[in-house]
Amino acid sequence: MATLLSPLPDTITTASEVAGASAIAPAFSPLYQQIKGLILQSLLAGEWKPGELIPSEMELAARFRVSQGTVRKAIDELGAENLVMRRQGKGTFVATHAEQQVQYRFLRLTPDHGDTRSEGPAERQIINCRRLRAPADIARVLALRAGDAVLQLRRILAFQGAPTIVEEIWLPGGPFKGLTADRLSAYRGPMYALFETEFGVRMVRAEEKLRAVAADAASAELLRVPVGEPLLSVERTSYTYNDLPMELRRGLYRTDSHHYKNKLN
Amino acid sequence: MATLLSPLPDTITTASEVAGASAIAPAFSPLYQQIKGLILQSLLAGEWKPGELIPSEMELAARFRVSQGTVRKAIDELGAENLVMRRQGKGTFVATHAEQQVQYRFLRLTPDHGDTRSEGPAERQIINCRRLRAPADIARVLALRAGDAVLQLRRILAFQGAPTIVEEIWLPGGPFKGLTADRLSAYRGPMYALFETEFGVRMVRAEEKLRAVAADAASAELLRVPVGEPLLSVERTSYTYNDLPMELRRGLYRTDSHHYKNKLN
């Protein structure tokens, strides 16, 4: 199968090869899944950067020595996972948080009246940005060892002058070496876009755990609410390619004039 | 195109027909989307009931006079929307909330330690079930007129003996005529499964609005927490086919040993 000039690794298998290969746990994976994996590796390796055009379906089909339809199915799945953006007539682009369309993709807080657009962008105020040794709980979530370097960032988001979110962001020190409060406040646009352009880290998916909690003294003052006021606690873990955790974010949201909106399918 | 014996409506169009039809707003819709619409209509009309097998791809291809691939793409989309369940070697089934796999599909509350399965099913206790005239706010959400008949149902869900959710469920009186507390408590299994089998109403998607609120006296007593305790307020609107709202559910969740889990893509 794999021949001269072929960038195909020898590990690509066909269904029939698999069937004859082993009687136990065939672990059959369709061709398009393998192609998807190869494209994924190129994305991860940075062969094409966020926002860039990837090769056309025909080119990829030639490169991998499969039909266009097979490449298409692979790219379709990557598109469904928001790793890639297809645009008819133009090509397929590596997805990015910088695009107007998908900015603040992970922020589910919306105003009770009107929509996010009419409200305008949040005013951001950084409280601090420190380099620390990772506490045990943070280390566990970020797949680090306790004591490894991490960045801790605290900030407030305000909508139309009303402080609404206070959050604490933990990032692994290695990939984010050189991140400072100054660079952050200088940057216009979503933080996740900065992560892409400055540190080559693209957040691909995230998980959130929500709770109702009472405001502690510090948060109450920052959010200008009484101590004990119910706040929505949102703990988000964000992942890059390969399910590698890259951010832990603990936020407290005021929900008196906003709500957390979720679609269930 | 549409000929004798053909169940195809004359409204099916090809790309070229559309192109020549109108210079303004061609509103081109691919064939597979039209097929999807036709299958959807059959689902809505109850031609195949939840849990039942729908005709094979080949049969549908013959019925609609298109290729198997076109039907496949239509069914794929229906599957992605959880309207239909494909099972290799067996066929395609109308999705249902009664299946073990997807039970409590819309419930995002999970225990902090262990998983939902280890915790076991919730103990349900119905507080009341009344037929009322719809208040204005309820009517608006359910697309009814104020004063139309609605059912109001209040209940408590407890996990391992600890009351955790108190909720108020509003249903349109028409489709749910005959629903009583007795029928509900007699039914084992998810409420949405009962809605399917007894009333032919299948919930397809839902939207939730979350807030942190302070426990009022009544809820506090039911959930055995102090008045003022922060609780997670979850307001869910559920829809059947055609984006028709069919349920409004207002719940208060204790989040001291559970949390609301959300995946962001």
Add this chain to the structure above:
DNA sequence: CAGTGGTCTAGACCACACT
């Protein structure tokens, strides 16, 4: 106009479930 992704077809074969 050429190049891209999107649709549609027809046919072959594979994996899986039931009989």
Add this chain to the structure above:
DNA sequence: GTGTGGTCTAGACCACTGC
């Protein structure tokens, strides 16, 4: 074995973008 959905191919044509 038969029938189902799932994969893969090859080719034709359509819709959209930009030159």
